Amino acid sequence: MELMFWWLIPPALVIAAVAGWRAFRPDRQANARRRPVANADRLTALPEYQAALRRHRRWLAIAALAAITLMVSSVAAAARPVELTTIAPEQRNRDIMLCLDTSGSMNSADAAVVQVFAELAKKFDGERIGLTVFDSSAVQVFPLTDDYGYVQEQLTLAKDAFDGNPGSAGFLDGTWNGRGSSLIGDGLASCVNGFPDTGAADARSVETGSPDTDSPDSGQPRSRSIVLATDNYLSGDPTFTLEQAAALAKEREVPVYALNPGDFDYGPGPGQPGARLRTAAEASGGAYYRLDSPEAVADIVRSVQETEATAMKGAPQAVVSDRPELPLTLALLSGLVLAGASWRLRP
Amino acid sequence: MTSLLKRVKSKMAIFAHRKARGMLDGEYGSVFRGRSLDFDDLRAYIPGDDVRDIDWKASARFGSPLIKRYVAVRRQTVLLIADTGRGMAAESRDGETKKDIAVMALGVVGYLAHRHGDVVGLVCGDGTGTRSIPAKAGEPHLERLLREVDSATGLDSGPSGIEDQLEYVARNVKGRFLLFVVSDEQAAGPDTEQLLRRLRAQHEVLWLTIRDADLAGEGHTGQDAFSVADSSVLPAHLAASPAIAAAYTKATGERDAARLAMLRRTGITQGHVSGSSAVMTELFALLERHRRAG
DSSP states (O other), rough: OEEGGGGGGHHHHHHHHHHHHHSOOOOOTTTSEEEEEEEEHHTTOOHHHHHHHHHHHHHHHHHHHHHHHHHHHHHHHHHHHEEEEEEEEGGOOEEEEEEEEEEEGHHHHOOOOHHHHHHHHOOOOSSSEEEEESSSSSSEEEEEEOHHHHHHHHHOOOOOOOOOOOOOOOGGGSOOOOEEOOOOOHHHHHHHHHOOOOOOOHHHHTTOOOOOOOOOTTTTOOEEEEEEEEOOOOOOOOOOHHHHHHHHHHHOOOEEEESSOOOOOSSSTTHHHHHHHHHHHHTTEEEEEOOOTTTTHHHHHHHHHHHHEEEEHOOOOEEEOOOOOOHHHHHHHHHHHHHHHHHHHOO | OOOHHHHHHHHHHHHHHHTTTTTHHHHHHHTTTTTTSEEEEEEEOTTTOOOOGBHHHHHHHHHSSSSEEOOOOOOOOOEEEEOOSSSGGBBBBBSSSOOOOOHHHHHHHHHHHHHTTOEEEEEEETTTEEEEEEEEOSHHHHHHHHHHHHHHHHHTTTTHHHHHHHHHHHHHHSSSOOEEEEEEEOOOOOOHHHHHHHHHHHEEEEEEEEOOOOOOSSSSSOOOEEETTTEEEOOOHTTTHHHHHHHHHHHHHHHHHHHHHHHHTTOEEEEEEEEEGGGHHHHHHHHHHHHHHO
8 A cells, every 4th residue: 555645745744733733822812702700610610510511522522533533534535545566467468279189089188178278267357268179170169269258158068078968069070071080280280370460470471270460459469378188199191290380389489288198108219199299399388298187187277377377477567556445434434523523512 | 091089089979969968978987986086975984084074064964973985086097908819800790890890999998988087008919929008098099009909900910819818917917907808709718717707806897799700590691701710711602501500500609608608607797799880889788787787
């Protein structure tokens, strides 16, 4: 809590001191309008008079206290008490693309990822999220959006589909149009292209998805990341290899966080699927997480979120918010007390 | 500044015109009957009496010696006792300054004494000190006494306390005087009563009380007042409350009764005035009462 117009305090103190001096200095003329009387103990010795005088003085004290409180709280309110908070607004300028491999082996991991994001979406504010599912071909379920109600709805649908609930099979329609299965490089490239164009000239040359050049925030730098859930078991002939797609992501400055639920590498060789995925993810500036159980997804996603968050806190911004409630409430209350006391004190 | 005595005399003239001329003088003289040169009465001869005092003609008619009673020329001394404390600068019941009423009363008594050929002295002061001016005859002297009282009394003089002046008289004044005390409604205490008893044994005492302003009740003006004793304010709206007014009326009634009872017990004739217009009437009544009582 700080005071924005703190310089109001010294003048207020000076005025208060002058007023106090004027009020309490011995006034020789004060009794000029009153009539002098002798033997005042005829009246002042009466217990009734003393009680009345005590009451009178009590009300005077209450009025004085209320007046002082009113003045102090008014000055405090006039000095504009503000709360200074430092926030990193970039934290909210985040785009997250969920890129889920929907080959049969991935269902449980996908369901966990979708569920975690469904929960996270409730707390999102300004962040955008998109969902792309792919098997042999990629389908953008919904593009980057901050319509969290819709996101919630779609993620719930996606979760039903991954859990294999009846009536939800149509969700994954369109992911088997390509030749083969689990064309991971193509899927990742589709996800990378799912981000709106930032206006980077070099990115334009490799665009394959729908260019979003006239997006209102195309010039605004937003942090982007991809959560890629795949086991990297490729069967087919993708247009993009995983390495090419990772290079594209790196070129667009999109880190890829890879979740691998089926890391069944035979030895530490670089040609193994898990190791390739790790290399690709780390090459794009992201990270690689090996999933041993779907329950671990939540922790991983949160840790991804946190690393993102710390990376974002580059330029903290001070936010000033006025907090006049307390002094103004106090002023109102003391004003009411003063009014009551003045009414009581009226001659 | 007009002469204070002249003001007193003009007031007396108006009064004398209304009443029988010279009545006041007669009243004053008769109070101190037996002190004049005049023939007073006859009484039986007692061995030791002056032979020149025998009234032969009366003795011849009566058959045994009678003594003509002449009282030697003796000037009475009137001692005015006044309070010049700041209490006397306060308002009286009629709204005048109490000091003016006191000066008027002192002037009337002093002038009567002067006309009668008596000498007039003054003892005045406040709680911080007492001064005395020795008794002398003459109008200029009387004027000086009144001036003294008039100028010494103000809101910045010391606190009032008539006991101090009475004590001064008890300690320092020898002989039998006529004391004329002008005071206000000070409370009657046992010490005062003792002191008055002591003074009454030596002197003849007349007491005039100047009524103080009403602080509550019927006579209250509704104007804020302040106590001259300590400058504390007496808010009018507090005194206006009916409960306080009733209590005040009761308390002042008891207080007045106590003061009157004290003066009566000590054998002092007393009167009271609320304004200077009532001074003549009240003094006349006071002297009358004193004559009957004495």
